[in-house]
Amino acid sequence: MSGINPQGCQVYSFKSPSTEELDHDFLWRSTKALPERGRIGIFNRSYYEEVLIARVHPHILLNERLPHSPGKKIWKQRFDDINNYEKYLTNNGTVILKFFLNISKSEQKRRFLRRIELPEKNWKFSMSDVEERAYWDDYMEAYVDVFNHTSTDWAPWHIIPSNHKWFARLAVADIICSKLKQLDLEYPTLSDEHRQQLLKAKAVLESEAS
Helix, strand or coil: CCCEEEEHHHEECCCCCCCCCCCCCCCCHHCCCCCCCCCCCEEEHHHHHHHHHHHHHHHHHHCCCCCCCCCCCCHHHHHHHHHHHHHHHHHHHCCCCCCEECCCHHHHHHHHHHHHHHHHHHHCHHHHHHHHCCCCCCCCHHHHHHHHHHCCCCCCEEEEEEECHHHHHHHHHHHHHHHHHHCCCCCCCHHHHHHHHHHHHHHHHHHEEE
């Protein structure tokens, strides 16, 4: 997104839920971060963690102050909530693009080792990254379920092979550019009154002494 004017683009990174966020439903903090009309919003992580991390580590649900004890039906309920939420957003003019950057377990290991070995990349590494690798199979199962239940006509998933960063970036950029072209964007249309004001302003400026 380096070629995008930052005045029209915003990035929001979601961390572990705060106390305030846990006092609300799981979609609340994402709603707060939605971009205004005419702007591009990028979510670094999102409400999908509530059907991924929370599913692999179900004890997380105990902190969410749910009105009733969560059972196995909660994942189906959350899939429905997400689909309805995204349908609501698209009905109101929001275009949703969902990307999953898929890397292999061996490639993830290589990148983690590189983050440890290169001092300038140390800040990117967290011990929890290694700890979560022990749940790789559980995460893959959770991801498959997410894709099967939340890839819709109005908000489909784009699963991007990402072992090679250059390919992942090219594929994502191509999808974004294609979607922008489909929007058929135009500059605002001026009224006749506004055009007359422009001509008047031009005349005033040209009549000024150099």
